[in-house]
Amino acid sequence: GGKLLDVEGNPDSPVSGGCLCPKGSAIYGLTVNAGRWTNVKYRAPFCDHWEERPLDWAMNRIAHLVKETRERxxxxxxxxxxxxxxxxxxxxxxxxxxxxxxNYLLGKLMHALGVVSLENQARI
Structure with missing residues (x-):
């Protein structure tokens, strides 16, 4: 894949005039951070270390736990x-x-599941 070189605002934007908002300014650092994990890590209950797991395993585990918790x-x-x-x-x-x-799609999914405890980090 390609490598992100820079993030710039749109100079033709009538709203920002090419300036980036704080989220836009920070996104470059998020993607090129040397400490960023790029694979699935799992820490079992009461375990003191992280294990690498396949993405399919994580997605299936999340789906199973969401279904089981919702049913219960x-x-x-x-x-x-x-x-x-x-x-x-x-x-x-x-x-x-x-x-x-x-955020829109996450909200729609949570509402479809009947989740009422919804919050967004941007509002906290």
């Missing part, structure tokens, strides 16, 4: 019999480095 904690009706269809067993924290589209 999903509430269809409250004590008054009112339909609520939610789970308090899963929470989501959107990242400040996510773009608008990524």
């Amino acid at each position: 904690t999903f509430v269809r009706e409250n004590a008054d019999g009112k339909r609520v269809n939610h789970t308090l067993g899963i929470a989501s924290l959107g990242g400040a480095t996510f773009g608008i589209e990524e």
